[in-house]
Amino acid sequence: MASLFLRRFAVAIAVLGVGASSVLADEKPDISTLKSAPITVEARPISTFLRTGEDRPLGKLKFVGGLVLTSPSPYFGGWSGLLLSDDGKFLLALSDTGVWMTGNLTYAGIRPSGIVDARLGPLLEKSGRPIQRVRDRDSESIALEGGAFQNGSVLIGFEGRHRIERFRLGPKNIQATGIALRIPAAAMHMDQNKGFEALTILKGGPYKGWPIAFSERLYDPARNHTGWVWTKAGPQTFHLKNVGDFDITDVASLDDGTIFVLERRFRWLEGVKMRLVRIAPDALAPGRTIEGETLIDADMADNIDNMEGLAATRLKSGEVLLTMISDDNFNHVIQRTVLLQFLLQGSRQAKARLPN
Numbered sequence: 001m002a003s004l005f006l007r008r009f010a011v012a013i014a015v016l017g018v019g020a021s022s023v024l025a026d027e028k029p030d031i032s033t034l035k036s037a038p039i040t041v042e043a044r045p046i047s048t049f050l051r052t053g054e055d056r057p058l059g060k061l062k063f064v065g066g067l068v069l070t071s072p073s074p075y076f077g078g079w080s081g082l083l084l085s086d087d088g089k090f091l092l093a094l095s096d097t098g099v100w101m102t103g104n105l106t107y108a109g110i111r112p113s114g115i116v117d118a119r120l121g122p123l124l125e126k127s128g129r130p131i132q133r134v135r136d137r138d139s140e141s142i143a144l145e146g147g148a149f150q151n152g153s154v155l156i157g158f159e160g161r162h163r164i165e166r167f168r169l170g171p172k173n174i175q176a177t178g179i180a181l182r183i184p185a186a187a188m189h190m191d192q193n194k195g196f197e198a199l200t201i202l203k204g205g206p207y208k209g210w211p212i213a214f215s216e217r218l219y220d221p222a223r224n225h226t227g228w229v230w231t232k233a234g235p236q237t238f239h240l241k242n243v244g245d246f247d248i249t250d251v252a253s254l255d256d257g258t259i260f261v262l263e264r265r266f267r268w269l270e271g272v273k274m275r276l277v278r279i280a281p282d283a284l285a286p287g288r289t290i291e292g293e294t295l296i297d298a299d300m301a302d303n304i305d306n307m308e309g310l311a312a313t314r315l316k317s318g319e320v321l322l323t324m325i326s327d328d329n330f331n332h333v334i335q336r337t338v339l340l341q342f343l344l345q346g347s348r349q350a351k352a353r354l355p356n
Contacts, residue, residue: 028097028330029075031130031137036121036172039076041103043067043114046303046338058342061276061296061322065111066303066340070332075099075120077330079337080197081142081156081250082309083149084323087316090149091115093309093325094156098123098130098137100174102149112341123156123167124175135160140308141199141250143211145180155180157213159195162187164213181211184228184235190215197308198227198251198261205257205281207231212284214240214248214261224289236286243294246275252312254320257281261292262310262324271300274307276322296342305338320344 046066050056055063070076079101081094093101103118122130123139131137141157145166152169166180187196197216202208211230218226224239225248240248246263253259259279266272277292284290298304305326313321322342328335 028078029099031075031098031122032132034075034099034122034130036119039071039073039101039118039120041076041101041115041118042070043112044070045108045111045113046340047111049298049302049340051301051303058296060345061342062345064321064341064343066338067112067114069115069337069339071118073120076101077328077332077337079325080140080308080327081199082311082323082325083142083144083154084311084313084321085149086313088313088321088323092142092149094139094142096138096140096327098139112339119172121173124173126176126178128175138193138195140195140197140216141213143199143201145201153177155199155201155211157196157199159190159197159216160192162190162195164196164199164211181230182234184237186218186226186237187215187228190218194218194247198248200251200253200259202229202257202259203253204255205253205284207284208257212251212253212259214251216249217247220289222289229284229286231286238284238286239289240277240279241289241291244275246273249308250310252310252322254312255314257284258312259284259292260295260310260312260322262307264307272304272306273300274298274302274304274324276310295344303338303340305336307338307340 049063078095078097079093080096083092091103101120103115106114138160139156140159143155145153145155150171154167157164164181166177167174168177194216196213198214201211207229214227220239224242227238228235246265249264250262261277263275275297276295278295279292307324308327309325311323324340326338328337
């Protein structure tokens with residue numbers, strides 16, 4: 001019991017960033033002189049969702065597998081945003097230090113087995129320099145706006161100085177091109193560390209092609225979560241029902257308009273919890289409070305950490321692959337960078353055929 005309490009206390013320090021974290025955590029790296037370069041990423045497989053090594057039923061989800069990721073690079077960590085290509089192979093992760101990582105996921109059968117050809121670099125200002133001011137670097141969310149991973153554009157949500165910027169993707173650099181979206185007036189009331197944590201561009205449904213974003217924690221008078229959908233008329237507010245005071249950490253969408261929301265909660269007596277919610281394609285509408293379906297509710301008995309990044313991919317088989325990544329807060333001793341993958345059961349179901 002004592003060891004469980006100590007672990008929960010350690011994770012609390014990591015997640016909440018209280019004063020003792022300076023003892024247990026590594027400082028976030030300074031990226032002012034960082035240059036894009038290849039890195040080595042090592043991966044240890046996670047074969048079961050339960051830490052005890054057993055399987056447990058996950059309702060409409062099937063646990064495919066996971067990885068504990070490490071790297072000798074001092075810039076590796078803090079992963080808060082995630083994109084995955086349609087074939088499930090190419091990965092783009094975003095750190096809350098203003099750093100990106102790309103790489104190719106490898107598979108052993110249907111299970112993820114590693115990351116190869118990894119590259120890491122800083123987000124560049126319009127001037128071509130890495131983002132210079134520390135308060136401007138807290139990049140939390142990312143959405144593919146157009147084109148391909150090697151030559152397209154993305155929207156990136158920041159907190160600290162709350163904004164959503166457009167960046168151009170290149171094979172070796174990701175460079176800012178300017179402010180992309182008008183910020184809603186209500187967003188000015190977000191706490192400095194509770195900003196645009198979740199961002200995606202809808203791939204289907206009534207608002208196909210428009211961005212949506214959530215604050216990590218911005219409540220309406222009924223304590224429901226606040227989100228926005230950007231239309232021709234500008235940002236329109238909607239709300240997501242608050243169940244249990246979880247914070248929102250990411251959002252992803254499918255080609256049929258389905259929305260997935262990743263949530264996290266910390267409490268001293270239970271540690272960190274994670275929840276994934278599915279929202280129906282026709283539920284979203286400005287002015288509406290929507291309610292989702294919980295697909296998974298996990299705690300520290302499961303192989304989770306501080307889960308912050310989410311990608312939803314419809315494979316050629318018709319199945320939906322859900323991929324998550326955790327933010328270790330650069331607490332490399334007591335936290336982990338964890339990548340988890342699940343298949344959504346009953347989603348135009350076919351035999352699982354993940355990349356080889």
